[in-house]
Amino acid sequence: MIDIPSPAIAIVGRHNSGKTTLIERLIAELVGRGYDVGSIKHHSHAGFDIDYPGKDSYRHRAAGASETVIAAPGQVARVKTIEGEEECGDLVRSMPGHDIVVVEGYRKSGLPTIEVMRAGNAADAHTAEVFLRGAREGVPLGADHVQMGRGDGAVTAAAGAPAPSGPASSPAPASAPFAADEREKMPAASTVAVVTDIPAAREAAALYGIPALGLEDTAALADFLAEHYVRPRVTVVIQAGGESRRMGRSKATVPFVGRPLICRLVERLSPVADELIITTNEAPNLAFLHEMYPDLSIRLVPDAYNERGALPGMYTALSAAQNPYVAVVACDMVFASARLVVAEALAMHESGADVVAPHNKHGFEPLHAMYRRETCMPAVRRRADRGEKRVQSFFDDPELSVLPYTQDKVLAVEPRGGCFINANTPEELARIEDSYLGE
Numbered sequence: 001m002i003d004i005p006s007p008a009i010a011i012v013g014r015h016n017s018g019k020t021t022l023i024e025r026l027i028a029e030l031v032g033r034g035y036d037v038g039s040i041k042h043h044s045h046a047g048f049d050i051d052y053p054g055k056d057s058y059r060h061r062a063a064g065a066s067e068t069v070i071a072a073p074g075q076v077a078r079v080k081t082i083e084g085e086e087e088c089g090d091l092v093r094s095m096p097g098h099d100i101v102v103v104e105g106y107r108k109s110g111l112p113t114i115e116v117m118r119a120g121n122a123a124d125a126h127t128a129e130v131f132l133r134g135a136r137e138g139v140p141l142g143a144d145h146v147q148m149g150r151g152d153g154a155v156t157a158a159a160g161a162p163a164p165s166g167p168a169s170s171p172a173p174a175s176a177p178f179a180a181d182e183r184e185k186m187p188a189a190s191t192v193a194v195v196t197d198i199p200a201a202r203e204a205a206a207l208y209g210i211p212a213l214g215l216e217d218t219a220a221l222a223d224f225l226a227e228h229y230v231r232p233r234v235t236v237v238i239q240a241g242g243e244s245r246r247m248g249r250s251k252a253t254v255p256f257v258g259r260p261l262i263c264r265l266v267e268r269l270s271p272v273a274d275e276l277i278i279t280t281n282e283a284p285n286l287a288f289l290h291e292m293y294p295d296l297s298i299r300l301v302p303d304a305y306n307e308r309g310a311l312p313g314m315y316t317a318l319s320a321a322q323n324p325y326v327a328v329v330a331c332d333m334v335f336a337s338a339r340l341v342v343a344e345a346l347a348m349h350e351s352g353a354d355v356v357a358p359h360n361k362h363g364f365e366p367l368h369a370m371y372r373r374e375t376c377m378p379a380v381r382r383r384a385d386r387g388e389k390r391v392q393s394f395f396d397d398p399e400l401s402v403l404p405y406t407q408d409k410v411l412a413v414e415p416r417g418g419c420f421i422n423a424n425t426p427e428e429l430a431r432i433e434d435s436y437l438g439e
Contacts, residue, residue: 195221277317
């Protein structure tokens, strides 16, 4: 199983802000949309109950076990004694494979943060007022409002910040009951959205240029996370084509370590595929894959163009995919990397690029790259209709943004390298097989 890093978002607020209720609804909404959601609950106080006296897990802990795994059919929990407090980032890294991890609490997690403020909570109402005063003064998010109120080191707007709107008024001294909230629980630079029913908080969010959503608008919050933070859906396309003249048969069915080569590619890449497609002109010869991998729902798709060529094959891959991100990998890349597919998808998500392609001194590697279906498909189609064959030709399209994924980045993902080694002849495949068996 591939350990795929999980994106994460923190949802924070003050005591009795309604965070848990909001998160409960949000998780249900995201799961209902087909996402795999992990969650973390942070307690700021020590000594909370995890398990109870009399339970076997409690007895294990009482006997001195430093770590107890509680396992039952369909469920597992882990309780471990640690020094100090676990970092949120370490906890998220220990939970790979989720589409998103929703964290309750951990205000100083370093994660993008959603702030919850509820009108019925006095601390939230006060925080919203201070939040709005700061926004009207042009004070940057994360300012120390307590120090500002005392006049100790005035905080000014960041250079280049938009001019504040609304009536200007200096932040007032901290109100004693809420001093801790003003010091430790104000929206910060990591705040990416506010969920609230307080007009002052909505106005402040607008002034800071961050979205404000309603406490009951779970669908809108899920939309926001899906657009910006949930792991993007990826179609993996393995290009198998048809008979290879130099191989004397289809590369997909040529034996490698006693099995058809295509089986190796399927097993290496399927863990990161939300949809798995094999483009092939010999679907009957690959029908055995449905029996070998009944849980993968593999789609065998014929070429969209009658002529052979990498560019027409790319159009087939993009037009057949049902997800916005499409990873295209040649079936003879014996060491194709699922981790690299994930890294390319995340790079595309963060950069907004249309193509993320490995790049070295020889140029781009188009057949272990990530493509944005919506923008790449028409660009490929235009060139394929003109009779072009080489994929690299559309990398120069001025309407496309191509992000080179450098060799250093590839090696950071796969330190041993070798992701792009391919076999074009029986002799090359034999050498690769001997090297693989000799490891």
